Amino acid sequence: MTQWIGAIARGHNGGGCLLKDGEVVFNLEEERLSRIKHDGAPLAAITKMKEYTDKLDYFLIAHTSLLNQSKVAPILDYCRDDAYYGLARKLGLLEVPNSSWAEEDYTAFPSGTKWPSNVIDVGHIHHRLHAASAFYNSGFDTACAVIVDGAGSWTSFGLEEGDREDYWEVETLFDCAYPHKFDTKYKHIATKFVSPLFYHGNFNSGFWSGYGELGINWESEENESHELLARHGCGLVKPYEAITDYCGWQGIEAGKTMGLSPYGKEHKAFPPLFKTLGDVCPDLKFASLDIFSPSYPQTALLQLDHEPYVRMKDETVPPWQMSNRQDAAWRVQNDTQEQVLALIRKAVRLTGQKNVVLAGGYGLNCVANYYYLNELKDEGINLYVEPMSNDCGTAYGAALLWHHYKNPDSKKRDKITNLYSGIQYNHSQTEIKKMTKKFGGEVLDATDKDVIDLILDRNIVSLFQGRSESGPRALGNRSILYDPTDPNGKDHVNTVKHREPFRPFAGTILQDHVHDWFDLRGMDETPFMMYAVECKPGVEDKIPAILHVDKTCRIQTVTKEQNENYYNLIQEFFERTGCPILFNTSFNLGGEPLVETLEDGIKTLASSDIEYMYLPEYGKMITIKND
Numbered sequence: 001m002t003q004w005i006g007a008i009a010r011g012h013n014g015g016g017c018l019l020k021d022g023e024v025v026f027n028l029e030e031e032r033l034s035r036i037k038h039d040g041a042p043l044a045a046i047t048k049m050k051e052y053t054d055k056l057d058y059f060l061i062a063h064t065s066l067l068n069q070s071k072v073a074p075i076l077d078y079c080r081d082d083a084y085y086g087l088a089r090k091l092g093l094l095e096v097p098n099s100s101w102a103e104e105d106y107t108a109f110p111s112g113t114k115w116p117s118n119v120i121d122v123g124h125i126h127h128r129l130h131a132a133s134a135f136y137n138s139g140f141d142t143a144c145a146v147i148v149d150g151a152g153s154w155t156s157f158g159l160e161e162g163d164r165e166d167y168w169e170v171e172t173l174f175d176c177a178y179p180h181k182f183d184t185k186y187k188h189i190a191t192k193f194v195s196p197l198f199y200h201g202n203f204n205s206g207f208w209s210g211y212g213e214l215g216i217n218w219e220s221e222e223n224e225s226h227e228l229l230a231r232h233g234c235g236l237v238k239p240y241e242a243i244t245d246y247c248g249w250q251g252i253e254a255g256k257t258m259g260l261s262p263y264g265k266e267h268k269a270f271p272p273l274f275k276t277l278g279d280v281c282p283d284l285k286f287a288s289l290d291i292f293s294p295s296y297p298q299t300a301l302l303q304l305d306h307e308p309y310v311r312m313k314d315e316t317v318p319p320w321q322m323s324n325r326q327d328a329a330w331r332v333q334n335d336t337q338e339q340v341l342a343l344i345r346k347a348v349r350l351t352g353q354k355n356v357v358l359a360g361g362y363g364l365n366c367v368a369n370y371y372y373l374n375e376l377k378d379e380g381i382n383l384y385v386e387p388m389s390n391d392c393g394t395a396y397g398a399a400l401l402w403h404h405y406k407n408p409d410s411k412k413r414d415k416i417t418n419l420y421s422g423i424q425y426n427h428s429q430t431e432i433k434k435m436t437k438k439f440g441g442e443v444l445d446a447t448d449k450d451v452i453d454l455i456l457d458r459n460i461v462s463l464f465q466g467r468s469e470s471g472p473r474a475l476g477n478r479s480i481l482y483d484p485t486d487p488n489g490k491d492h493v494n495t496v497k498h499r500e501p502f503r504p505f506a507g508t509i510l511q512d513h514v515h516d517w518f519d520l521r522g523m524d525e526t527p528f529m530m531y532a533v534e535c536k537p538g539v540e541d542k543i544p545a546i547l548h549v550d551k552t553c554r555i556q557t558v559t560k561e562q563n564e565n566y567y568n569l570i571q572e573f574f575e576r577t578g579c580p581i582l583f584n585t586s587f588n589l590g591g592e593p594l595v596e597t598l599e600d601g602i603k604t605l606a607s608s609d610i611e612y613m614y615l616p617e618y619g620k621m622i623t624i625k626n627d
């Protein structure tokens with residue numbers, strides 16, 4: 001009998017994942033459907049599940065806390081169901097509680113809400129869900145997982161009930177194996193309060209195993225004991241958020257700080273941000289409380305106002321243009337990546353595993369990911385970095401973890417080969433014409449050659465095809481393409497996309513050519529843009545539009561098997577120019593979610609200077625000319 005598992009991640013960067021007998025039907029971020037950046041209320045994702053199945057066998061809810069402990073979780077009027085279970089129930093995906101149900105058929109909450117027992121809240125095991133998404137995608141039989149996250153699940157750490165929300169998991173190391181072993185080996189939990197209980201030692205943190213809490217027995221952790229560090233302070237990501245705030249952005253925009261970091265340099269006003277705790281975890285360093293004021297779940301704050309250089313402000317320019325912000329970005333990139341490297345080594349040491357999977361928000365730091373490759377090259381470590389490392393990935397992780405928990409004999413998963421697991425949209429030619437006409441555009445016949453003609457004439461052409469990409473990167477199905485050889489390309493596209501002018505762009509290369517152009521530090525491919533890699537000598541002047549100031553590029557390799565239409569398009573560019581690379585950036589404007597539907601794409605053309613959208617499956621080009 002078919003088994004349907006639906007999972008959602010709520011909070012921020014929410015989304016949904018639907019599995020049918022363990023295979024991904026779709027996995028999608030809420031923001032793509034709702035058009036609200038970082039949207040954390042995955043109601044549209046739940047509604048989307050109804051298009052594929054009338055009933056769910058299991059419904060999992062991921063976040064950083066349990067719904068019944070949340071003081072702000074949305075509820076439905078009258079029935080008082082929480083919004084997520086309530087919507088799924090109203091759609092018919094889940095059962096309506098019935099007074100005749102036996103006790104084991106439902107879970108009752110103090111609020112009076114009842115859930116059928118196939119609704120499982122996994123908000124208390126946030127880091128384990130990140131680990132699950134990475135491990136099951138990695139292709140490894142066994143691995144250790146390194147999870148580095150702003151703030152994972154919160155807990156009492158065995159204290160009084162009233163102190164329950166004080167501590168947040170910030171870094172966790174797991175020992176992973178099939179079917180569903182994720183044994184904690186080290187966990188760092190942190191609090192913003194200045195008089196906490198400091199603890200370092202072995203600890204049986206049953207809370208994170210779910211044991212006893214919800215009647216879920218993750219067997220491997222029944223008697224688990226692991227190294228635990230609980231302290232007043234920050235993890236590794238909070239300092240990054242604090243400096244992102246200092247640079248003038250929201251903490252969640254840390255990727256911009258990463259892009260700014262190579263503009264900075266070492267400056268004595270920014271001393272090392274991390275220091276040892278004496279005999280406590282001597283293999284690691286921790287955020288200095290002289291420099292950072294921790295706050296959970298909000299962004300931490302930088303506390304260096306006594307330094308004139310740090311305080312310096314020029315109101316006539318945006319913060320990121322100032323050297324003190326650039327130097328801060330350099331410092332935090334340098335210091336955090338060193339500490340994640342130390343965590344990777346600690347995970348290997350604690351587990352004896354040479355396979356390492358990395359996830360949690362910091363996994364998206366493609367500069368750091370490339371740094372580890374160099375540092376670990378002589379240590380025989382196989383590194384896999386999860387492309388769905390943001391919190392939407394916890395819905396995916398929850399779905400897969402539950403599948404392997406309920407189906408322990410199901411086969412090991414192959415290494416993930418593509419991320420085109422969003423929604424497929426099919427339109428008739430008439431519909432496409434009608435939709436385009438509504439926005440004042442027209443639909444023309446087009447070939448790959450026509451597209452490359454336009455790109456060589458220095459036009460921006462967007463590409464819309466197939467299923468949308470999971471994760472934050474555009475990989476050729478919702479992309480904006482341009483000529484990577486244009487010396488003014490970066491400025492031009494940044495202007496059109498309304499992005500800060502310093503921000504770099506990515507590119508896509510035919511995989512057969514990658515070693516001629518880039519140093520992949522021992523990798524054969526980088527299909528998910530998880531590494532900002534250095535170009536080879538002599539390449540610097542050939543693709544100026546996609547090289548960052550430090551001559552790196554977040555390059556994507558593509559093969560015909562992964563994306564035939566995209567491959568053929570780049571091949572056409574290669575045959576015409578000798579350059580096997582196209583400039584590739586996400587199909588959106590600054591601050592907007594990635595385009596999801598064809599209509600989203602047409603609206604983007606109508607509201608920007610982008611004039612072309614190529615639909616290779618239809619052999620058509622939509623054009624909306626600028627006024």
Ligand SMILES: [Fe+2]
Pocket residue numbers: 126130149150151152360361390391
């Ligand atoms: Fe997370």
